[in-house]
Amino acid sequence: MAMSLMMRRGAKGATFPRVAMVFRRGYHEVVHDHFNNPRNVGSLDKEDSNVGSALVGKASCGDVIKLQVKVSKDGVIEDAKFKTFGCGSAIASSSYATEMIIGQKVEEASKIKNTDISSHLKLPPVKIHCSVLAEEAIQAAIADYKEKQSVQSVSP
Amino acid sequence: MALGWRSCQQLARPRVWASGSLRHFAGSLWNEYEDRAGPSYLDMQATTPVDPRVLDAMLPYYHGRFGNPHSRSHSYGWDAEEAIEKAREQIARLINADAKEIFFTSGATESNNMAIKGVAEFYEGSGKKHIVTTQTEHKCVLASCRRLEVDKGWSVTYLPVDKYGLVNLQELEDAIRDDTALVSVMHINNEIGTMQPVEEIGRICAKKQVFFHTDAAQSVGKVPVDVKHVGAALMSISAHKMYGPKGVGALYVRRKPRVRLRPVIDGGGQERGMRSGTLATPPIVGFGAAAEVCMQEMDNDTRHVQKLYKRMHDKITEELPQITLNGSPSQRWPGNVNLSFACVEGESLLMSLAKTTAVSSGSACTSASLEPSYVLRAIGVSEDLAHTSLRFGIGRFTTEAEVDNTVNDVVREVRRLREMSPLWELELEALKTGGQKQAVTWS
Numbered sequence: 001m002a003m004s005l006m007m008r009r010g011a012k013g014a015t016f017p018r019v020a021m022v023f024r025r026g027y028h029e030v031v032h033d034h035f036n037n038p039r040n041v042g043s044l045d046k047e048d049s050n051v052g053s054a055l056v057g058k059a060s061c062g063d064v065i066k067l068q069v070k071v072s073k074d075g076v077i078e079d080a081k082f083k084t085f086g087c088g089s090a091i092a093s094s095s096y097a098t099e100m101i102i103g104q105k106v107e108e109a110s111k112i113k114n115t116d117i118s119s120h121l122k123l124p125p126v127k128i129h130c131s132v133l134a135e136e137a138i139q140a141a142i143a144d145y146k147e148k149q150s151v152q153s154v155s156p
Numbered sequence: 157m158a159l160g161w162r163s164c165q166q167l168a169r170p171r172v173w174a175s176g177s178l179r180h181f182a183g184s185l186w187n188e189y190e191d192r193a194g195p196s197y198l199d200m201q202a203t204t205p206v207d208p209r210v211l212d213a214m215l216p217y218y219h220g221r222f223g224n225p226h227s228r229s230h231s232y233g234w235d236a237e238e239a240i241e242k243a244r245e246q247i248a249r250l251i252n253a254d255a256k257e258i259f260f261t262s263g264a265t266e267s268n269n270m271a272i273k274g275v276a277e278f279y280e281g282s283g284k285k286h287i288v289t290t291q292t293e294h295k296c297v298l299a300s301c302r303r304l305e306v307d308k309g310w311s312v313t314y315l316p317v318d319k320y321g322l323v324n325l326q327e328l329e330d331a332i333r334d335d336t337a338l339v340s341v342m343h344i345n346n347e348i349g350t351m352q353p354v355e356e357i358g359r360i361c362a363k364k365q366v367f368f369h370t371d372a373a374q375s376v377g378k379v380p381v382d383v384k385h386v387g388a389a390l391m392s393i394s395a396h397k398m399y400g401p402k403g404v405g406a407l408y409v410r411r412k413p414r415v416r417l418r419p420v421i422d423g424g425g426q427e428r429g430m431r432s433g434t435l436a437t438p439p440i441v442g443f444g445a446a447a448e449v450c451m452q453e454m455d456n457d458t459r460h461v462q463k464l465y466k467r468m469h470d471k472i473t474e475e476l477p478q479i480t481l482n483g484s485p486s487q488r489w490p491g492n493v494n495l496s497f498a499c500v501e502g503e504s505l506l507m508s509l510a511k512t513t514a515v516s517s518g519s520a521c522t523s524a525s526l527e528p529s530y531v532l533r534a535i536g537v538s539e540d541l542a543h544t545s546l547r548f549g550i551g552r553f554t555t556e557a558e559v560d561n562t563v564n565d566v567v568r569e570v571r572r573l574r575e576m577s578p579l580w581e582l583e584l585e586a587l588k589t590g591g592q593k594q595a596v597t598w599s
Binding site: 032043065087 | 504507528580
């Protein structure tokens, strides 16, 4: 009798959770996309004077982002690389951040707000802090680059 | 297709293979779909699938034999009552108790509440105002104790545990005061699988003449639990942790020497006044059948789980460096494998595995707060590792193929996530420079 009920509904579907359910619960597709195919993972040479590096976050909070930017002579971010220890939102936020800033001028990039990131990724309220950390990473990387430039211009 | 009760029984009845291993049910709804679309289930601590033999036993009571067991006046009621008493016997036999000592509840949470609040309320005003428990108990025990502290002014000692999750017996004995009414220590921890020395604790409690309650939800049906050897005054049991249905559990309440409780749920006086409410016959019948099946299968299950645990743990630690097993390596239930993967965040690993494997994480990102699991914190897992753990649950129905596939997926995903992790990069650099971790300059 139980069998007949199950057969009517299609035994496979009724007995086991559908794969689609994995996606319905949790993040938006965009987050999954960035998580499974992250853009710009890696490292740049931190000794390079045109590269600004940042390491923000805390392992004890479960979120650490390393972001590096390579800036051309005319102040355009020509490359960015990231590495993240964190949940799916954190990885997606930092991946999207690198996507956003490549090709932008340094001034434009420093104006990026965390809400730009979180609205694109449609992050749930409990994950907004991941986008905040990504914004911090961008700011810190740019600040590091600027510091390197000023040190260069001062030294003989 | 109208299948009657008898043909239904035929369908669900397992046909045992010559090997005698009752895992391979021909025609069972579980193994039939080996290439099923859903992920492998490796979260046995959260819940277990209902054994086909248990479902077999339950179904008639949803169909033709649906009487209310408290209906005294007709055969529908008598029939249901008989089934419930049989289930009570089966459960009592599993833990070497008397049937009169088993009270059915809606689950281990209710049993724990009943034990703690029931004892406290009975002793209200008698001078007993203290409870001893541990920091790694299940939330329902901690919350019940908290409730007593806040509402009734009871004092509670939350004993710390060592790095394996084991409670210190001397500390426990010292913590028992003249006004202690109850000691509550869980048998097997649901997060890390550590098994407490309940027999020793029972001896200490008997010596000090204090009631000993143990939350045995994760242990009954898996390891032999004898209430007389343990010396427990109260024991909580959960059906859905032992291949039984959800929504039913039991509380063992010792009769000799007598344990007195005030009931938490009042009503028609069912369960000798201890827990009112119409007994749910089908889940209880299932619970009893699950207990009997566990008694038959215990040796086989233990061997099976031990073998798969070794396979999983050995393979993962062989392939991946910097893996930590949380909990005691020797005093544990092998079906609980809580591993910390250094430099890989738990939720991201869960997300990578979600399509193929169902597991659970001890990390914060999966809970609403940013705090890591209190159990991991209690065993002193370092801040860096607190967010990196995953819990794999192996059980009666876990196959070797599932374990192998899971191990392959885990190894692949951990490698991928480590490639993406700045902490792993720092770790590798530290190893290259001879183990001296360079000071991290945080922006």
